[in-house]
Structures are given as structure tokens and as C-alpha cells.
Amino acid sequence: MLNFILKRLGLAVLVALTVSAISFSLLFMAGDPAAALAGEQATDVDIEAIRRLYGFDRPMIVQYWEWLSRALQGDFGESYYFRLPVADLIMERLSITMTLGVCGISFALLTAVPLGVVAAIRPNSLIDRFALFLSVMGQAMPSFWFGLMMIVVFSIQLNWLPPSGTKTWVHFIMPTIVLGYYAMPAIMRLTRAGMLDVLGSDYIRTARAKGAGEGRVLFKHALRNAIIPVVSLAAVQMGFMLGGSIVVESIFALHGAGYLAWESIGRNDLPTVQALILVFSMFYIVFTFLSDVLNAWLDPRIRVA
Numbered sequence: 001m002l003n004f005i006l007k008r009l010g011l012a013v014l015v016a017l018t019v020s021a022i023s024f025s026l027l028f029m030a031g032d033p034a035a036a037l038a039g040e041q042a043t044d045v046d047i048e049a050i051r052r053l054y055g056f057d058r059p060m061i062v063q064y065w066e067w068l069s070r071a072l073q074g075d076f077g078e079s080y081y082f083r084l085p086v087a088d089l090i091m092e093r094l095s096i097t098m099t100l101g102v103c104g105i106s107f108a109l110l111t112a113v114p115l116g117v118v119a120a121i122r123p124n125s126l127i128d129r130f131a132l133f134l135s136v137m138g139q140a141m142p143s144f145w146f147g148l149m150m151i152v153v154f155s156i157q158l159n160w161l162p163p164s165g166t167k168t169w170v171h172f173i174m175p176t177i178v179l180g181y182y183a184m185p186a187i188m189r190l191t192r193a194g195m196l197d198v199l200g201s202d203y204i205r206t207a208r209a210k211g212a213g214e215g216r217v218l219f220k221h222a223l224r225n226a227i228i229p230v231v232s233l234a235a236v237q238m239g240f241m242l243g244g245s246i247v248v249e250s251i252f253a254l255h256g257a258g259y260l261a262w263e264s265i266g267r268n269d270l271p272t273v274q275a276l277i278l279v280f281s282m283f284y285i286v287f288t289f290l291s292d293v294l295n296a297w298l299d300p301r302i303r304v305a
Contacts, residue, residue, distance in 0.1 A: 116191025
């Protein structure tokens with residue numbers, strides 16, 4: 001198991017370095033950063049002065065090394081638009097996005113896993129068809145449309161929930177449902193398929209033949225093995241939720257890190273965009289690594305290896 005974890009850790013480090021190089025290159029892929037900072041009315045002399053001031057005239061590998069060294073210390077530079085340290089901006093907004101992401105993946109798991117288990121126990125039943133209907137709807141319905149419809153129904157017509165803001169936990173109900181519903185179909189289908197496969201295994205029939213209770217068979221033997229791929233998928237979905245929260249935060253006016261990314265892209269605030277891409281990617285890598293470690297603990301074949 002230790003060898004498995006070390007291999008995964010090495011792979012995570014390589015992926016992180018690759019992502020950092022890509023996020024840094026965005027500064028130059030969008031054009032001349034010195035010209036963007038100087039503005040449309042700037043002269044060539046002004047642009048050259050800004051290029052020397054920010055060090056854009058040095059070799060790219062030198063700039064990348066210095067940027068990476070500062071980023072590892074939590075220094076992502078200063079925002080072009082807000083004129084504040086990028087790290088402070090992200091820390092100020094990240095708590096909202098993390099809260100929304102944790103609530104969204106929790107809602108998805110608490111809804112999709114039980115539905116997938118029941119659908120596998122009773123295939124082709126009414127609950128199985130209901131789960132399939134929710135799965136198809138979750139894939140076909142855009143998040144922005146779903147969010148707007150929830151605002152129209154529950155905020156405007158019924159006046160049950162606030163349409164925006166982050167003052168209380170009630171403000172997170174609709175964003176949580178919208179964000180979590182995006183991850184539900186894949187988790188539900190994978191849980192159902194895994195349970196169907198496991199329930200047809202020989203060791204399940206042996207456990208039943210020995211007189212084990214149905215609850216023990218389902219939750220200790222079947223679900224423990226069927227849940228292993230779901231853990232990996234949940235980690236991937238959590239990474240997608242943090243990066244994809246831009247739409248949900250924009251609809252419900254949640255000024256988190258996702259909304260900050262949308263603002264920064266529109267205002268050509270490249271240092272903030274660079275840092276957000278790196279931060280979101282690091283969360284994705286960490287969640288994936290932790291899911292691999294948890295799978296190694298759950299799966300005896302990995303522990304033996």
C-alpha cells in the first residue's frame with residue numbers, strides 16, 4: 001500500500017507542476033501583458049517601461065521559476081484590477097466556494113447513493129425508473145436554467161427562499177441543490193451498476209447461504225465494494241464543482257472564488273486568473289489523491305500490493 005501511495009503522490013506532483021506551467025503561460029497566451037497593463041493610449045516607451053518594471057523582458061523560464069517560487073509561499077502577486085494582493089482576494093472569497101462545494105457534494109452523495117442502492121436492489125421497479133428519470137434530467141438540464149427556474153418558483157412565486165446572498169444557511173439551499181444535482185446522475189448510475197455487479201458475485205451468495213442478514217449482506221459486503229469507484233468519482237466531481245461554481249455563484253450572487261474568476265476574466269486581470277486556475281487545480285489534485293488513498297484502504301487488493 002505504501003508503494004501505491006508513493007506512486008500516486010509522485011504523479012500528483014508531476015500533474016501539479018504541469019498545471020502550474022500552463023496557468024503561468026496564460027499570461028503570455030493572451031497577448032503582450034505589458035501592453036494590456038499600459039492601456040490603449042500608451043506609447044511604446046510606456047509599454048517598454050512597464051515591461052521592465054514587471055520583469056516581462058526577462059526569459060520566460062526565469063519568470064516562471066520566480067512566479068512558482070512565490071506561489072509556493074502563497075504570494076501570487078497583485079491584482080491588476082483590484083490593486084490588492086491576489087492571495088488576500090482568494091482567501092476572502094474561497095470560504096464561500098468551499099462551503100458551496102462541500103454542501104453540493106454532500107447533497108449529491110446523500111441523494112444519489114441511496115437511490116442507486118435501492119434501484120439496484122429492485123431493478124426495473126418504479127424506484128429504478130424514477131432514479132433513471134432523475135439521472136437523465138440531471139444530464140439534460142443546464143445548471144443556469146435550473147437555477148433560474150428555482151429562483152422563479154421558490155423565491156418569486158412562493159417566496160420560500162432568498163434568491164441571493166450568503167447571510168444565513170438558508171441562502172445556500174438553492175445553490176446547493178443546483179450544484180449537487182449536476183453530480184447526482186453519474187454517482188447514481190455508478191452506484192447502481194456497482195451494486196448490481198457485486199450482488200451477483202459468489203461471495204454474496206455464500207454470505208446469504210451462511211445465514212447472514214440481508215442488511216449485513218447489503219451494507220457490509222456489497223456496498224463496501226461497490227462504493228470504491230464512487231469515492232473516486234466523488235473526488236472528481238468535487239473538483240469540477242469548485243471550478244464550475246462560476247455559473248451557480250453568478251446566478252445566485254454568491255461572491256465566492258468562482259465569481260471572482262468570472263470578474264477577473266472579464267476585466268483581463270491575469271494574475272488573479274492564473275492564481276485561481278492553480279488553486280482550483282490543486283484542490284482537484286488533492287481530492288483525487290485522497291480518494292486514491294481511501295480506495296487503497298477499502299480495497300484489499302491494493303493493500304496487499
